[in-house]
Amino acid sequence: MGQLIIGIDVGGTKVAGGLVTLKGRLVESRIVPTHADQGFAQSYIQIVHLIERLIRAAGGKHNLRGIGICAPGPLNPKTGVVINPPNLPGWRNIELAKMVERQFGLPAKVENDANAAGLAEVLFGAAVGFKDVFYVTVSTGIGTGIIINRKIYHGQNGVAGEGGHVSIDYRSPYRCGCGTLGCIEALAAGPAMARRARVRLEQEHNMPSALREMTHGHLEQISPLMIQKAARQGDRVAKAIIDETGFYLGVWLAGMITLFDPEAIVIGGGVSRIGRPLLDKVKNTIPQYTINRFAVNTPLLPAKLEKNVGVYGAAAVFLPSGEEAETGA
Amino acid sequence: MGQLIIGIDVGGTKVAGGLVTLKGRLVESRIVPTHADQGFAQSYIQIVHLIERLIRAAGGKHNLRGIGICAPGPLNPKTGVVINPPNLPGWRNIELAKMVERQFGLPAKVENDANAAGLAEVLFGAAVGFKDVFYVTVSTGIGTGIIINRKIYHGQNGVAGEGGHVSIDYRSPYRCGCGTLGCIEALAAGPAMARRARVRLEQEHNMPSALREMTHGHLEQISPLMIQKAARQGDRVAKAIIDETGFYLGVWLAGMITLFDPEAIVIGGGVSRIGRPLLDKVKNTIPQYTINRFAVNTPLLPAKLEKNVGVYGAAAVFLPSGEEAETGA
Numbered sequence: 001m002g003q004l005i006i007g008i009d010v011g012g013t014k015v016a017g018g019l020v021t022l023k024g025r026l027v028e029s030r031i032v033p034t035h036a037d038q039g040f041a042q043s044y045i046q047i048v049h050l051i052e053r054l055i056r057a058a059g060g061k062h063n064l065r066g067i068g069i070c071a072p073g074p075l076n077p078k079t080g081v082v083i084n085p086p087n088l089p090g091w092r093n094i095e096l097a098k099m100v101e102r103q104f105g106l107p108a109k110v111e112n113d114a115n116a117a118g119l120a121e122v123l124f125g126a127a128v129g130f131k132d133v134f135y136v137t138v139s140t141g142i143g144t145g146i147i148i149n150r151k152i153y154h155g156q157n158g159v160a161g162e163g164g165h166v167s168i169d170y171r172s173p174y175r176c177g178c179g180t181l182g183c184i185e186a187l188a189a190g191p192a193m194a195r196r197a198r199v200r201l202e203q204e205h206n207m208p209s210a211l212r213e214m215t216h217g218h219l220e221q222i223s224p225l226m227i228q229k230a231a232r233q234g235d236r237v238a239k240a241i242i243d244e245t246g247f248y249l250g251v252w253l254a255g256m257i258t259l260f261d262p263e264a265i266v267i268g269g270g271v272s273r274i275g276r277p278l279l280d281k282v283k284n285t286i287p288q289y290t291i292n293r294f295a296v297n298t299p300l301l302p303a304k305l306e307k308n309v310g311v312y313g314a315a316a317v318f319l320p321s322g323e324e325a326e327t328g329a
Numbered sequence: 330m331g332q333l334i335i336g337i338d339v340g341g342t343k344v345a346g347g348l349v350t351l352k353g354r355l356v357e358s359r360i361v362p363t364h365a366d367q368g369f370a371q372s373y374i375q376i377v378h379l380i381e382r383l384i385r386a387a388g389g390k391h392n393l394r395g396i397g398i399c400a401p402g403p404l405n406p407k408t409g410v411v412i413n414p415p416n417l418p419g420w421r422n423i424e425l426a427k428m429v430e431r432q433f434g435l436p437a438k439v440e441n442d443a444n445a446a447g448l449a450e451v452l453f454g455a456a457v458g459f460k461d462v463f464y465v466t467v468s469t470g471i472g473t474g475i476i477i478n479r480k481i482y483h484g485q486n487g488v489a490g491e492g493g494h495v496s497i498d499y500r501s502p503y504r505c506g507c508g509t510l511g512c513i514e515a516l517a518a519g520p521a522m523a524r525r526a527r528v529r530l531e532q533e534h535n536m537p538s539a540l541r542e543m544t545h546g547h548l549e550q551i552s553p554l555m556i557q558k559a560a561r562q563g564d565r566v567a568k569a570i571i572d573e574t575g576f577y578l579g580v581w582l583a584g585m586i587t588l589f590d591p592e593a594i595v596i597g598g599g600v601s602r603i604g605r606p607l608l609d610k611v612k613n614t615i616p617q618y619t620i621n622r623f624a625v626n627t628p629l630l631p632a633k634l635e636k637n638v639g640v641y642g643a644a645a646v647f648l649p650s651g652e653e654a655e656t657g658a
Contacts, residue, residue: 261484
């Protein structure tokens, strides 16, 4: 059996691919444009060419264990079908795993971005040594992965672990794209932070803020990065927005700890890179919103595989599972 | 190996015990008082006598596989230690599993009430045939059990699955006994229903209601059963309280489906026996608060083992796990 895995990360604008060893070392990586606007067939050609090049780089198929593919949801990892991702127009009920298997005669698996990233963090990232881990990535959205016994927990229909769409405020004024009021994604992801900052500055229009200067008064241009910068400069509004975000994430993670009592939480994504001002608030909030008296000791680990996480994640689905590893596979 | 299991259910007022076959048939059952007010030693003597009688009823130890004990939390099922249950004063860090093992020379396990009940429903109750199930019991509190692959999911410290203490409203006026604002237990368990009814009738003191008559004006005596009866008579306040309760439970279960995508939800406990007026509201609310588009098809099954559920649950922890059963154990 081959000792290398091809990991493919399909995004809305680019497809990243790489060769990963069984120990989680990335030995080769390439990027091609997705051409998503030209429909599925064109994107598929891009993916096929990328895989062909990676097979050559691996020295042939006999060196490969399989092809893991990470794509945006909704998709079904059990059947390998990509359903209809919003940022891949023209992709509709694509049997991606089967197509790739037939094309290359190698086993292929398709996995949801956040699930794969979570598994990769457990197998060769921030949470090595842990078995039961809750993974979260906070950026434009909030993605989560539930890793139990070093495996992704998929649920009945393959759509478990959508923690970003759990409500912490059923009567919230903020309705998520998924239809739910008060999802943590609608409260604490990047766009939610930017919106809260904008609304506050619109309401208190005499309040000075570095965010007004940074956007030259075009408050709709506020980004999470600007909020981070402004907060570093001591801006009161920006600091309050980060504090609120940490509080929301803390309430929500408290609930996850109440349910999962995990060995560790791994937190990644652009928003999480705000670092201490955010994470300290998360940590201080958690014990106030959980019955789990061990929660204060649950490690909150920054993600380690931020660069190429999709490629690592895609490859991770082909690695020996935790149990196999334990018995010396 | 023995073909019978002793199940012991320790409650605040009584200890129930029984003999259960490997197929989940209860062939013998007995009840003794707990004498909890007389401290742990006295309760332990009661438990020991009960087990002795059940061993005799089984025809001796060689017919027994083990002793399962269900007790109120907090406890650690991994170590068999009962920590400090509020309704068992004097029980503090009791190594119950070890004590019983030494006393009888039989393997013993200690499990949390709701976890054990959930497992029993999967192994021989409402959810037979399912592997991944979310169990909930709504009565004086809200207990839950997460069953994955026909096993109880315990988490790192043995305290996972406390779903009743997940908040759906971080700014709720209702603080749970656990300290969290807006736990589903603080919103939807029996005492919360009674309180909401009382508060509404106090505020609208001219509003007629069957609940005023039932309690002779002593609104603090309102019980969930009274609310159920009054609603059947068409009482507007009682109907509204049931409707709200169903809505809260629906929002919360929607979140559980978003996370677990379970094959089924089993719902038990006194409050759930209100039946359709409550459960219809739960079912109608779930799809509005989840991203899981399969949620409408997730069966919401009434619990089957309500009577003696603690004895069945305690015994369940000694049954062959799902995987063993599948391979014909």
